[in-house]
Amino acid sequence: MTNVDDADTTHLRRLMVPVLVDVHGTAWATAVFDVTLRHRDHVLVAEAPPHGLSMDVEKTVRATAAGLAQGSGAGPLTVHFLADPRTGEVRFQKKEAGLPAESTLAETLTGLDLASLQHHLAHGGSLSGEPPEPRGHAFQICLSARDPEAGFAPRPGLVEVLRLAAGPGLCAEAAVEEGTAPAEADPLLVRLTAGARNRTEALARLQNGLARTTVVLRGGATDKAFLTEILDRPEISHAGAEAGWVDRLVERGEHLSPRGLRGALVAAALAAYDAELDQAKAGFYGAAQRGRPEVSKEVGRTLELRLRGHLYAFRVHRLDPALYRLDVDGT
Incomplete structure (x- = not known):
């Protein structure tokens, strides 16, 4: 593996490896993430293990990350790589202190509790044996x-x-x-x-x-x-x-597709209705405990949601626990 200049990333896939290091220099490289799919610098979809990366290459990347982390001091570290899909080459990019925000991926694949391990290492604890192999x-x-x-x-x-x-x-x-x-x-x-x-x-x-x-x-x-x-x-x-x-x-x-927008709008209307209904129930039970239960005369709920500059008025009725009727007026 070789170093690579940050500017040479046009066609490359971005990989990262969370690593834990103890006071004795033992390093656990937990899993390899693919964080290529992003809008500008905001990661949209993270995936582990990276699709198309062979098991042997994935193990080599983890071993390389562990080796690079040794000597960096005890604690968490993230090692970044760039993978070239044209040649199969994986190149070291950088390393930085701390675990990435996507660390739950490693916990999902290995069963490790990274927060507990960080606390363990911060108090002088050590890592014994080999880290669990990622599965799934x-x-x-x-x-x-x-x-x-x-x-x-x-x-x-x-x-x-x-x-x-x-x-x-x-x-x-x-x-x-x-x-x-x-x-x-x-x-x-x-x-x-x-x-x-x-x-x-x-x-x-x-x-x-x-x-x-x-x-x-x-x-x-x-x-x-x-x-x-x-x-x-x-x-x-x-x-x-x-x-x-x-x-x-x-x-x-x-x-954005119209189908996705409509689905999100309807889901938001139903969720808002359920939230208002929960509040109404809580108010009813509270009033009942005081001996003065009050029932709203209103049937259904009217909700207003905005999408793409348009205001939509939803009239929501729940017919049974899993069935709703929606009337909508868009302006």
């Missing part, structure tokens, strides 16, 4: 308060509804709570990781998890429809996306 496949995306219709500018707002997906192989890490607002400097809302036995199953699990994750912002916007569209494209399912693919997609205006 994992993807990660970040749902953010960014507006794809406005150049992905931060659009934070008050979090009125936060519904996280749960299930086998899914890990949803919320960066906000209901009643709070994300910071404009870091508009992250939810980091969603999905792991499974193979790439196809992991991607399907991620798509399903994103569909069942809902964040409604008052006065803000999210990039859920954009992420839904990206994950549904054949370039992702067939692993044909290259560096710069997302940027070119955005430049051509192909990054």
